[in-house]
Amino acid sequence: MEIKLEYTRKRSEFGRPCSFSDWGAEVTVDIPPDPSLAADFIPQDPVDFCVQQGPVMAVHEMNTERAQVSIQGVNHVEGGWPKHVDYQNSELTTRYREETEREEVYTRSVQRLSSLMEHYIRQNNAIDIYEEYFEEEEEEEEHPSAKTITVLRDPNTTKRMATHLCWHPDANRAVAVAYCSLDFQDSRKDMSFESYIWDLESPYNPELTLKPSSPVVTLEYNSKDWHHVLGGCYNGQIVLWDTRKGGLPVEMTPMEFSHREPVYGACWLPSRTGTECLSASTDGQVLWWDIRSMSEPSERLILDISRQDQLKDALGAISLEFAASMPTKFLVGTEQGVIISCNRDAKTPPDKIANIFRGHIGAVYTVTRNPFFPKVFLSVGDWTARIWTEELSDSSSIMETKCHTPYVLDGCWSPVKPAVFFITKSDGTLDIWDFLFHQKEPSLSLKVSNEPLLSLCSQDNGRIIGCGTRLGTVSLLEISPGLCTMRKNEKTLTSTMFEREARREKVLQDKHRERLLRLEERARAKPEEQEDAQEVFKQAQADFFSIIKAEKRRRGQ
Secondary structure: OOOOOOOOOOHHHOOOOOOOOOOOOOOOOOOOOOHHHHHHOOOOOOOOOOOOOOOOOOOOOOOOOOOOOOOOOOEEOOOOOEEOOOOOOHHHHHHHHHHHHHHHHHHHHHHHHHHHHHHHHHHOOOOOOOOOOOOOOOOOOOOOOEEEEEEEOOOOOOOOEEEEEEEOOOOOOEEEEEEEOOOOOOOOOOOOOOEEEEEOOEOOOOOEEEOOOOOEEEEEEOOOOOOEEEEEEOOOOEEEEEHHHOOOOOEEOOHHHOOOOOEEEEEEOOOOOOOEEEEEEOOOEEEEEEOOEOOOOOEEEEOOOOOOOOHHHOOOEEEEEOOOOOOOEEEEEEOOOEEEEEEOOOOOOHHHEEEEEEOOOOOEEEEEEOOOOOOEEEEEEOOEEEEEEOOOOOOOOOEEOOOOOOOEEEEEEOOOOOOEEEEEEOOOEEEEEEOOOOOOOOOEEEEOOOOOEEEEEEOOOOOEEEEEEOOOOEEEEEEOHHHOOOOOOHHHHHHHHHHHHHHHHHHHHHHHHHHHHHHHHHHHHOHHHHHHHHHHHHHHHHHHHHHHHHHHHHHHO
């Protein structure tokens, strides 16, 4: 409701000064409240308003009649005091002259002292004016802890696995979750194919629903264009979404040129256009794509470690890692427990398989590079998590965790601490390791869920960690500041630790090679002894089985 006052007058009176007078208040309109209209309004509670109790005042004029001076003639001399001046107040004039002289004496003293200090500093060059004489007091170590702040649940009745998490590049304000059932021949009729993008400020309803033609196994945001989301499907297709255009895909690869099996790894490549991407599948292929034309892959690599480029001998890829700090190299984790380091700039496909790392006895679910030391990478598989370095090819890991009882399913590095990494296990436990301080036990082990934790992803600040379970529940955990704040010289100490372990592993590798050479030389020099050893082994084997047969007869009687 607006209250208006209309002031009218004749046209002939325009331009004449207005004449206003004070008079008492008068009620012109009285509108009583109508209870029947209350349902049409929303009460605002609480109501915030400001009240200024005192008037705002400011200095707008000043009177300085301290000394009235009548200057007949002014002639400035050195020192700043005028001559031939007739002052009416001699007392104020004397006081002003004394203050001016004191300021001149002080200025000359400071100038003389500064010249002396400069002379003394030049004489003594050993003085470090930036030296810290009082070191900062070390803060008391806080006990590692974590707490759940938000839980994102699959809105569908038929629950699926949260197979992959990816944070939004813009301050991690949202998280994309890929939902898919990886169970063999899971043919539930009411199972949805949809995946979701969740806004952390509204965790109860998804911000955007992604509707692919096949369940999505992995999702990745484009760091250059935040609206583009890349997905790898269960049927082998690569799908592209533009979040500005809704949940339907804008581009999709044709089935005849796509992967033959589920796409477990997909990532964006650093390029000028920001349109190139990479995908890997258990069919043993790595394909390059350009989202401007996804009719067929621009490049293909077969993961045949025998370097014969045969698809029938290829190893199935179950994890993929590409770091922007090393634009020509990428890592592939396979179902057979082998990690393959590939070089994209090689001329022939067999040469693109640079190094091979063996150590796991099961599938390598995750392989990821250290954000501070790109040549050092973490792998997760079977019951352990291992740390490798690309400087040692065809060797075992330089560091590893203890052998856990449950399976280790996923892992990632901390983006803010070089020696801290996270792993998830099949018993629903999240382990936080800090190899700089503890290498036998995790710094924090937290029971997140009763279901296996299949996916894991950390925010850029390392403070919030997302864990996806087998039933599609995503728990967002906030860890204590001690686990996400870098300490003094921590990066240097971690680099020293990795270099020390790499040297140790190299020494062990050289000794192992020397032993193999000695055994080969001994076998060549004394073939008769080798034959005798084989005969002794066969005789011992025969005696062993004869003893077993005799024991069986005795128990049968």
